[in-house]
Amino acid sequence: MSFDEDIALDADGNGAIADGWMTARGPHGGYVMAILAQAMERAAGRQARSLTVHFLRPPAIGPVQTQVTVERAGRSMSTVTGRLEQDGKPVALGLGAYAGAYDAPDVGELPMPDVPPPSAEQEPLPGAPPFTHQMIMQPRFGAAPFTGADASVVGGWIGFRDGRPLDGPAMCVMADGYYPAIWPRLTALHPAPTIDLTVHFRAPLPVTGPLLARFTSKLARDGYFEEDGELWTADGTLVAQSRQLALLLPALG
Template identity: 75%
Template sequence: MSFDEIEPGWETPRGPHGGYVMSILARAMERAAGRQPRSLTVHFLRPPAVGPVTASATVERQGRSLTTVTGRLEQDGKPVALGLGAFAGPYDAPSVGEVPMPDVAPPAAQSDPLPGAPPFTHRMDMQPRFGDEPLSGSDRTQVGGWIGFRDGREIDGPALCVLADGWFPAIWPRLTALHPAPTIDLTVHVRAPLPVAGPLLARFTAKLARDGYFEEDGELWTRGGTLVAQSRQLALLLPPLE
């Protein structure tokens, strides 16, 4: 068990940034495993507040090559997030197929936060390369660009959780009114050895919104074209803000 802190400056309109919350739990799980993550899934039960949280991790199975860990994040005795992860190094196996990085302009010097963006973006460097403006009534559900941290930190497993949830929702360009979109669950599959240097090129897409839920798929590449991670999340699409 570890005692951590939800720091100020990571807020969104509905509480602390989900990827940041996931990263706190992922860090505790990674410490318990002693290996890098290959698959991390977290379900978000309720938004925490800024302040202390408790992260616990249980090694469910320690194999020779793969470790399975469950995790729990609590605040004031109430569960905030539940996690399940697989941690392992590389196997000596053939490489099959490719997921080529899109051809986009390289990252420039650090940019200012996107206009109207929530506080957590002041900790991020985000340079758009894909998609249209949010709430523009576009016919495309694709967003993304170069994304990293303003402090220049390397990207490890917990940091990947932040970046995989770092852009505004891919569904927002299709809309014309602001619908909050809190994450229900987020899965990150790590496809390369960590850590890697940032920023990463991230592309997020969505296909379907039904009954107030939509999915979002992400891909993140290094500047050299290595696919580092793939992500998928299910999110709510709540009534518009007035």
């Protein structure tokens, strides 16, 4: 199935968790966020500028329901809340700001790192979960997971293999697309489910992929770590920034 089919909602906000997005700890967090983002953007009728989603529990494969409220629809910006449920239980809660561009000066820059361009090679990353088979993932930053490296940085080129344009829901997947930035520092697999993920959309959408994504982490403490992301289009436009807080669970095995 296509990504659009996997996040599809009917007129009443009903959809389903598809089986192609599972990880060891349930469905991919960015994918779950994309379903709720789809419902919230549809209600707002505007592009997302900021979207935060808290993940309450991992859903199972099967039907889900979205509930969306436009808390305020101003002339320039709308504020929207959303709720994703399964079997009557909350799965994810969202809060988003939706607006167009303002007539204001551009100040500062965040230049794209100089890395080799994406190649024609489309093989999935070794050991990656099945959902990566529908994605372009070509590493350009950081060491391999669980190698005891001295830096918490990962990333590279990312997009959909079918060339689907990257809109708001798709950007949620891209912002959570790589394995956790903390994993290269470790020497064993520690599951890292997301607690909350915020995406700031910094350019008009949709854009054409693949994007260059870089994710970093500074501190893991008490079983939690943060991760910051930056995503650029191939022409060097910063299109999104992200931050998430995630758990760092005991090593498997």
